[in-house]
Amino acid sequence: xxxxxxxxxxxxxxxxxxxxxxxxxxxxxxxxxxxxxxxxxxxxxxxxxxxxxxxxxxxxxxxxxxxxxxxxxxxxxxxxxxxxxxxxxxxxxxxxxxxxxxxxxxxxxxxxxxxxxxxxxxxxxxxxxxxxxxxxxxxxxxxxxxxxxxxxxxxxxxxxxxxxxxxxxxxxxxxxxxxxxxxxxxxxxxxxxxxxxxxxxxxxxxxxxxxxxxxxxxxxxxxxxxxxxxxxxxxxxxxxxxxxxxxxxxxxxx
Numbered sequence: 005x006x007x008x009x010x011x012x013x014x015x016x017x018x019x020x021x022x023x024x025x026x027x028x029x030x031x032x033x034x035x036x037x038x039x040x041x042x043x044x045x046x047x048x049x050x051x052x053x054x055x056x057x058x059x060x061x062x063x064x065x066x067x068x069x070x071x072x073x074x075x076x077x078x079x080x081x082x083x084x085x086x087x088x089x090x091x092x093x094x095x096x097x098x099x100x101x102x103x104x105x106x107x108x109x110x111x112x113x114x115x116x117x118x119x120x121x122x123x124x125x126x127x128x129x130x131x132x133x134x135x136x137x138x139x140x141x142x143x144x145x146x147x148x149x150x151x152x153x154x155x156x157x158x159x160x161x162x163x164x165x166x167x168x169x170x171x172x173x174x175x176x177x178x179x180x181x182x183x184x185x186x187x188x189x190x191x192x193x194x195x196x197x198x199x200x201x202x203x204x205x206x207x208x209x210x211x212x213x214x215x216x217x218x219x220x221x222x223x224x225x226x227x228x229x230x231x232x233x234x235x236x237x238x239x240x241x242x243x244x245x246x247x248x249x250x251x252x253x254x255x256x257x258x
Contacts, residue, residue, distance in 0.1 A: 005074040007067060008054035009047035013039025016256070017080045019072070020046045021088030023237075025143070026164040027053030030085070033241035038248065042081075047071055049088070052168055057175035063182040064091045065098055072102065081105040081252060085237055087112045093188050093195070100196040105255055107200045107248055110207060110234055113214045115187025122210050136169040148207050152235035161235060192220040199224040200251045202244065204232025225251065 010028070012035055020035070022028050028046040038044050048055040050062050068091065072080065082103050084092030089111025096103040125146060132138045144153055144165060152161055172179075201218045203211050205228060218224055227247045232240045 005071060006056055007047050007050065007071055009045060009071060009075075011043060011045050011075075012036070013041070013043050015042040016252070017077050018042045018044050018252075019068075019077070019080050019082055020044065021068070021082065021084035021091050022046070022049065022052070023086035023088055023234075024049075024052070025168050026161070027168070029053070029164065030235070030237050034237055034245055037241060037245035041249070042252075045071075045075065045077070049091075051171060051176055057171060057177070058179075059177045061178050061180035061182050065095050065184060068095050069099065078102060079104050081107065083107040083109070083248070084111060085109040086234065090114055090183075090188065094184050096197055097188060097191055097194050098184055100194075103197045105199075105252060106195065106197045107202065107251065108218075109236060109244070110203045110211050111201075111214060113187075113189050113217065114183045115189030116210075116214055116217065118210050119208070119213075122208050134173050136166065136173065139169055140165050148234035150206050151204070151231060151233040152239050155239050157235070157238040161238065189217065192217060193222065195221045195224075197223070198251075198255045200227060200248070201225070202227045202229065202236070202247060204229050204234065204236045204240070206231065206233040227251075 018038060020031050022030050027048045031046050035044050035046060050067055051057045080103060082092040082096060089108035090113060092106060092108060096106045129139055129143045132142055199221045201215055201224060203215060229236055229240050229243055236244060
């Protein structure tokens with residue numbers, strides 16, 4: 005297994021999948037809270053943190069399956085943030101026998117028709133390449149980072165994002181991600197696991213659109229955290245842990 009991973013705690017197995025643009029350290033406030041009653045696995049996705057950079061198109065679902073097989077984990081709870089939520093969803097659809105519960109935090113959604121405003125903002129970030137400083141600055145000025153950038157976590161997030169960008173431009177040889185087809189947007193009804201969708205209130209409107217689509221998941225619940233933005237994992241870890249643990253406990257009791 006060439007992906008970096010860490011395990012803390014004892015109990016039912018939980019695997020956390022971080023957002024792009026950072027690495028598994030985004031969970032540093034949350035892991036100790038969940039590890040009080042769970043065995044928590046975090047890992048760095050390919051090209052991020054301490055994991056090797058992609059040299060060919062990356063199949064994230066295959067990477068995750070390889071990690072789980074390496075750790076001999078057959079029944080897990082998956083928790084994913086942003087594109088990590090998109091990966092968690094796709095993995096749950098592809099391997100329903102392995103996922104007991106699914107939690108997505110402000111997830112992206114393959115196949116979803118994103119708004120022109122969001123796509124233009126993403127395009128503006130990419131247009132600043134290869135000026136890493138300007139890319140980081142412009143990206144983190146986005147409306148979905150307003151809370152975290154006014155918090156004690158500001159410098160940490162800037163450092164995570166800068167390290168990510170440096171690796172992208174110096175080590176990555178492929179920028180293609182392989183997603184299962186048809187896209188998850190067309191297969192939400194196939195999610196068998198009890199699902200929890202969490203988001204903050206300071207976000208692009210697209211998150212609300214994605215949440216609306218998740219209503220098609222057969223067994224889904226929703227939770228909203230007032231005042232949280234896209235980096236809810238950093239700024240509202242205690243609140244998140246409480247919401248997650250209630251969801252996990254309620255399903256384990258059934």
